[in-house]
Amino acid sequence: MIRVVVVDDEALVRSGFQLILNAADHIEVVATTAGAEAVDTVQRERPDVVLLDIRMPDVDGLTVLRQLRAMPDAPVVAMLTTFDADEYILTALRSGAAGFLLKDTEPDQLAQLVRTLAAGGIVMSPKASRAVWQNHPGTTATVDDAEAARVGRLTEREREVLVLIAEGLSNADIGTRIHLSAGTVKDHVSAILSKLRVSSRIQAALLAQRAGLLGPRNRSESGR
Known part of the structure; x- marks a missing residue:
């Protein structure tokens, strides 16, 4: 419940x-x-x-x-x-x-x-x-050098998970989309938040948007 x-x-x-x-x-x-x-x-x-x-x-x-x-x-x-x-x-x-x-x-x-x-x-x-x-001012701003470096430390798989986080998917839904267990996705999410130095999924999504990882479709349909 x-x-x-x-x-x-x-x-x-x-x-x-x-x-x-x-x-x-x-x-x-x-x-x-x-x-x-x-x-x-x-x-x-x-x-x-x-x-x-x-x-x-x-x-x-x-x-x-x-x-x-x-x-x-x-x-x-x-x-x-x-x-x-x-x-x-x-x-x-x-x-x-x-x-x-x-x-x-x-x-x-x-x-x-x-x-x-x-x-x-x-x-x-x-x-x-x-x-x-x-x-909104700031959402289309580019990342600074420190943020870009943090994004650059993400693995290819972590970038893929980050884009799906920005789409609004839960860990279980991400796992279904890319054929991983929910536990493995959870580990990836924890690594992403740590590497990006953010405290929430939405903050990670905003950083991904500023870094240019999200296409127009992601920005307009996130959360559906």
Whole structure:
């Protein structure tokens, strides 16, 4: 059972997500809360996945994200937004968010996105991901010399895995795609994060994009 906490300042959004996710197999929304109580709620409930509003009037969603990611055994956190081109999205990704999705995500897609998050994948709503790759300052910047050197230390197989990470695939899905066990993929992912000196899959994906490892198709369809 995947345990989920939904954090949003609007009660209607919280109840809607709870209703949709609780109707799905093997997913349980164990709590919903506004931003001010988010950290205490997560500490108490110990969810696997947190869906966190990026903009809340009572507390900054980015601040909550950093607090959640600093916890021991931190949950996977994905950001919720109503904007295709929210200027805070890139900051959230660099702060450890596992992705983002729009609040108007189709109900039949929402449960699968949560499963992807719980399995270690990256979630990006296609419309919003296009906005990030194409419009946000910094995503199209080239890598500096130190970053280029780190990317250059990746093996051919690790580069292949990195591109699939950027597509949003979980370890199991990557293994299926390139015919490796999930355990072997996990070892490759750990090596990639270590060599790139990043702390999350999404940060590795952003570096891969800046290094030119991702083609247009990857940038526009990541997370599908």
